Amino acid sequence: MIIVPLTLGGCNNSEPETAEDHTDEIGNRKSPIAIASVKSNGTYIKVVYGQPYRRGRVIFGDLLPWGEVWRTGANEATEITITESVLMGAQAIPAGTYSLFTVPEPDSMTIILNHELGLWGAQNYNTQRDYKRIKFPVKNLDTPVEAFTIEFTEPQESMSTMRLRWGLVQVDVPIRFYGE
Numbered sequence: 001m002i003i004v005p006l007t008l009g010g011c012n013n014s015e016p017e018t019a020e021d022h023t024d025e026i027g028n029r030k031s032p033i034a035i036a037s038v039k040s041n042g043t044y045i046k047v048v049y050g051q052p053y054r055r056g057r058v059i060f061g062d063l064l065p066w067g068e069v070w071r072t073g074a075n076e077a078t079e080i081t082i083t084e085s086v087l088m089g090a091q092a093i094p095a096g097t098y099s100l101f102t103v104p105e106p107d108s109m110t111i112i113l114n115h116e117l118g119l120w121g122a123q124n125y126n127t128q129r130d131y132k133r134i135k136f137p138v139k140n141l142d143t144p145v146e147a148f149t150i151e152f153t154e155p156q157e158s159m160s161t162m163r164l165r166w167g168l169v170q171v172d173v174p175i176r177f178y179g180e
Helices: 019-023
Strands: 006-008 033-040 043-050 074-082 086-088 091-093 096-104 108-114 130-152 159-177
Touching: 033 130, 033 159, 043 130, 043 159, 091 130, 096 159, 108 159
Parallel strands: none
Antiparallel strands: 006 033, 033 043, 043 074, 074 096, 086 091, 086 159, 096 108, 108 130, 130 159
């Protein structure tokens, strides 16, 4: 089953938020909270992230500079929970909850799984807490995506794809479920 992100609160006209904005009530956030998830034979993956909007801006290479760590959304650092070990790309990832950061480049995006939880954005990001860094190619889109979106494809033959899309960029992260 394809899981469509669930959006909680907020509105569609996001401005980049600062640390001072994080005290707002969830329903009043400029970038709403969204959840993407997938389940396959007992393994469950859930991503919770803030969902900023493009609003005509150039995202990658401008709003989000090339080569800099991004919180992969808005508000708090994005978190991914994996209930059983999986392969992400060619890397084994054990069960656990990780902060999910990314480093955008013109032709690739590095996915970072970090052990530090409960961070506001990437302000206190610490490379020493990184568990894995995995690079994936960028696909350029013809039509811009307004809201930053993380979604999973329907699992087939023990595989799913975690897809990140925003502006004119899409990154596909293949995930293989063990034990199927």
